[in-house]
Amino acid sequence: MTQTDTPFSAAEDTAAAHAEAQRRKILDAAQRCFISRGFHAGSISEIAAAAEISQGLMYRYFENKRALILALIERQLAHDQASISGMPASTDLVDGLLACYQLWARGEVLDTHANAIASVALYAEINAEAHRDPVVAEVLRRHDKQASAAIHAWLREHDRARGVPVQEDAIERRTLLLRLLAEGLAMRAVRDPDLRLETVRELLSSAIARVLGA
Amino acid sequence: MTQTDTPFSAAEDTAAAHAEAQRRKILDAAQRCFISRGFHAGSISEIAAAAEISQGLMYRYFENKRALILALIERQLAHDQASISGMPASTDLVDGLLACYQLWARGEVLDTHANAIASVALYAEINAEAHRDPVVAEVLRRHDKQASAAIHAWLREHDRARGVPVQEDAIERRTLLLRLLAEGLAMRAVRDPDLRLETVRELLSSAIARVLGA
Numbered sequence: 001m002t003q004t005d006t007p008f009s010a011a012e013d014t015a016a017a018h019a020e021a022q023r024r025k026i027l028d029a030a031q032r033c034f035i036s037r038g039f040h041a042g043s044i045s046e047i048a049a050a051a052e053i054s055q056g057l058m059y060r061y062f063e064n065k066r067a068l069i070l071a072l073i074e075r076q077l078a079h080d081q082a083s084i085s086g087m088p089a090s091t092d093l094v095d096g097l098l099a100c101y102q103l104w105a106r107g108e109v110l111d112t113h114a115n116a117i118a119s120v121a122l123y124a125e126i127n128a129e130a131h132r133d134p135v136v137a138e139v140l141r142r143h144d145k146q147a148s149a150a151i152h153a154w155l156r157e158h159d160r161a162r163g164v165p166v167q168e169d170a171i172e173r174r175t176l177l178l179r180l181l182a183e184g185l186a187m188r189a190v191r192d193p194d195l196r197l198e199t200v201r202e203l204l205s206s207a208i209a210r211v212l213g214a
Numbered sequence: 215m216t217q218t219d220t221p222f223s224a225a226e227d228t229a230a231a232h233a234e235a236q237r238r239k240i241l242d243a244a245q246r247c248f249i250s251r252g253f254h255a256g257s258i259s260e261i262a263a264a265a266e267i268s269q270g271l272m273y274r275y276f277e278n279k280r281a282l283i284l285a286l287i288e289r290q291l292a293h294d295q296a297s298i299s300g301m302p303a304s305t306d307l308v309d310g311l312l313a314c315y316q317l318w319a320r321g322e323v324l325d326t327h328a329n330a331i332a333s334v335a336l337y338a339e340i341n342a343e344a345h346r347d348p349v350v351a352e353v354l355r356r357h358d359k360q361a362s363a364a365i366h367a368w369l370r371e372h373d374r375a376r377g378v379p380v381q382e383d384a385i386e387r388r389t390l391l392l393r394l395l396a397e398g399l400a401m402r403a404v405r406d407p408d409l410r411l412e413t414v415r416e417l418l419s420s421a422i423a424r425v426l427g428a
Contacts, residue, residue: 035345041254107345121345124338127404131249131321131335137404144405173417176409180398180417187397188390190341190351191358195390203387203394 023061026051027075030068035121039069039129069129070139072122077143084150093212094204097185101200104189120186151175159213170213178211237275240265241289244282249335253283253343283343284353286336291357298364307426308418311399315414318403334400365389373427384427392425 029051033042044065048058062068088096104120130137152175159166181204188195243265247256258279262272276282302310318334344351366389373380395418402409 038252038254038342038346040252121342124342124345127401128252128335128338128342130404131338132252140405141407148406169413172410172413176402176413176417177421179402181394182398183401184394184396184398187341187401188393190344191354192362193355196386199383199386199390203390207391 019061022053022057023071026053026058026061027068027071030062030065031072031119031122034069034072034125035119039065039125066133066135069126069136073126073136073140073143076122076126077146080147081150084147084154087151087154094201094208097182097204097208098197098201100182101185101189101195102197104186105193105195120190123186124190148175148179151178155211155213162213164213174211174213177207181207181211233275236267236271237285240267240272240275241282241285244276244279245286245333245336248283248286248339249333253279253339280347280349283340283350287340287350287354287357290336290340291360294361295364298361298368301365301368308415308422311396311418311422312411312415314396315399315403315409316411318400319407319409321407334404337400338404362389362393365392369425369427376427378427388425388427391421395421395425 026047030047033047033050044058044062045055047065047068048055051058062071087093107119107121126136126140130140152171155171155174156166156168159171185200240261244261247261247264258272258276259269261279261282262269265272276285301307321333321335340350340354344354366385369385369388370380370382373385399414
């Protein structure tokens with residue numbers, strides 16, 4: 001069914017945009033709360049207060065804390081997929097990862113009002129919760145596979161564009177290597193934020209060359 | 215001062231061994247509690263109950279939850295250093311990391327009664343807490359540097375034994391690569407526990423060869 005542009009559908013659009021803005025406001029508040037206090041320490045009513053909405057309204061959007069963490073995983077996936085599809089090749093990718101390390105090492109949460117969730121704190125919190133809640137683990141793993149598939153597809157396209165024969169097994173290994181480098185760097189940023197940048201850059205230069213099939 | 219083997223010092227030894235056993239029992243209980251409920255959700259009294267000791271006695275060993283998490287970090291470091299000094303070379307290291315991935319993917323906490331803490335759940339919990347508590351972050355980072363230094367020393371010795379000229383900068387990069395591989399694999403185990411083992415093995419074979427300076 002195609003909707004025509006009647007005043008009625010315009011009102012619907014406005015309502016949808018408002019609902020989306022409310023959802024985003026709640027998710028931003030939940031994210032701040034989970035990072036600063038841990039997933040199990042904060043309550044739904046505290047998150048509602050931080051989002052400046054009533055608890056009753058809160059429940060219309062998210063029925064419990066699990067629903068909030070699942071929505072945060074969803075938002076992270078959307079962000080990851082956007083990053084992957086816009087992924088630069090060669091030295092730009094090295095610079096991009098190096099910039100991520102520096103950002104993570106400073107412990108910054110980038111741009112909480114948009115989809116960009118650059119926080120390793122949230123990442124650690126989601127991982128910890130996946131150990132406790134099988135539903136969270138299941139959704140996380142399903143989304144993670146989608147992110148890996150997006151990287152795999154990007155590398156396949158990269159090979160095709162260079163006229164290189166596509167070898168799926170090798171692309172699977174290169175996908176895994178990229179994920180190990182990025183997630184390992186995120187962990188290093190928390191545990192060793194003072195790494196010499198020259199060391200990180202030189203290591204990434206050779207490792208990323210292998211990811212890109214050089 | 216050298217102690218002679220008097221009944222007095224024997225009694226002291228027994229008391230010290232008892233205290234050590236109590237500490238271990240409490241730390242095991244705290245670890246289980248933090249993993250299953252999150253660092254901020256459980257209370258000191260719940261941990262005391264899980265360890266089957268009185269709350270009063272508990273406070274004689276650990277004054278608060280921060281002291282518990284710091285002791286868990288300490289125990290992890292002792293375990294890491296023992297693993298590093300006993301680290302095998304070449305294919306054995308590949309097999310070792312592959313076995314770790316499988317263990318982590320099953321979500322197992324190995325051997326809670328000894329020093330071996332093979333749980334990525336605790337790792338995630340400690341990382342999350344480091345984002346919240348600067349004291350935890352500081353201790354974690356100090357210990358992390360010691361673990362990296364132990365890997366660096368191991369690689370230097372490995373090169374010397376092979377008669378290869380020691381290049382500190384390259385060893386620093388190889389140390390970083392090993393850490394990225396191990397921590398990245400731990401993250402993969404939580405988020406993607408169904409990786410094809412053949413893919414992991416082949417990737418590790420070539421990456422570990424570079425770590426070992428091949």
